[in-house]
Amino acid sequence: MAAGGLETLFLKVDGNCPDPEIIRQAGLVLRRGGLVAFPTETVYGLGANALDEAAVRKIFIAKGRPMDNPLILHISDMESIYLYADSVPAKARVLMERFWPGPVTFILRRGGRVPEAVSPGLTGLAFRMPDHPVALALIRVAGVPVAAPSANLSGRPSPTTAEHVRRDLSGRIDMILDGGPAGLGLESTVVDMTGDLPVILRPGGITPEQIMDAVGPVELDRSVEVAGETVKKPRSPGMKYRHYAPSAPLVLVEGDGAPVIAEIKRIALEYIGKGKKVGVICRRENIGQYEGVLAVSAGASNDPASVAASLYGALRYFDDSGVDVILAEGVGNRGLGLAVNNRLRRAAGGKVVRVG
């Protein structure tokens, strides 16, 4: 038994074609008010029966999450929207039909059946239909909507493997379903649909361009553009918390190609001169450029999806490695790059250098 006192059952399950008996067991845990971590196509989630207030509260305790940071309601069919939202605007319906199941979350007005503990103090409630066979089967078998944040301890990077979940939450939750690595590696896009225009509160797997293509103009919340700075009145409560911060300070170097590498080498030498241990997060093709530092490759240039898939693993690696500083190559804002950059900027907490 690990810290926290619960015996956490760790079950392997085929990510594409999950064993119905294992899903039945997991569904039963949820129905009885327990917590189950499960894979999605973005990151691993920590689920509880969203209609059971006591179960929902357990999520906050297990993660050490501030009680006013709202949870996403995960559903497996469109009808659930009408059961648990107060109203469904036409544009929201269009977006759901286009992108669900998939890596995007829509905020609608919360309906009366959902306990306030899921989105405390707010009229909005976040909905997502994940595109993962294990997640969908679990929600279906549980027969209830599943409230689920990312399955990490509060303040750690979202987990992209079941092992990450085990490291953070073993002894604190009832069950972990290991369905292999999460696909995308970054959390879903969060879009507020309660006003006239959709507002992107958190960039993620579905890009602003894709949303615009489906329903016309969208707004980016200020917190997206100035990630890393303090935003006084965030629309999404999660944004006001200093999100994930690596144990070692992270300096993000943005720009193109050679000047970025040169600047990182320059900063690295400064630290090494002071006897410090330096870690670098770089593109695969640049790894040979960094000598005398602990360099970890996260994806390839011109392929933000590959950076997304390996970024959180790299950050977790450095949390465990005892480096004094992390220097990271930035990525462009195009497509999925906006989401990757947003997470990097948050991890840097304002320490961003622009070159070139």
Ligand code: TXA
């Ligand atoms: O990909 C994902 O979205 C993953 C998987 C497990 O589905 N979930 C996830 O949940 O990342 P979480 O709780 O770690 O992040 C949800 C974000 C938080 O920043 C939260 O504040 C915001 O969405 N959010 C949730 N409900 C909201 C609401 N009603 N109004 C405004 N923001 C909300």
Ligand code: MG
């Ligand atoms: Mg989270």
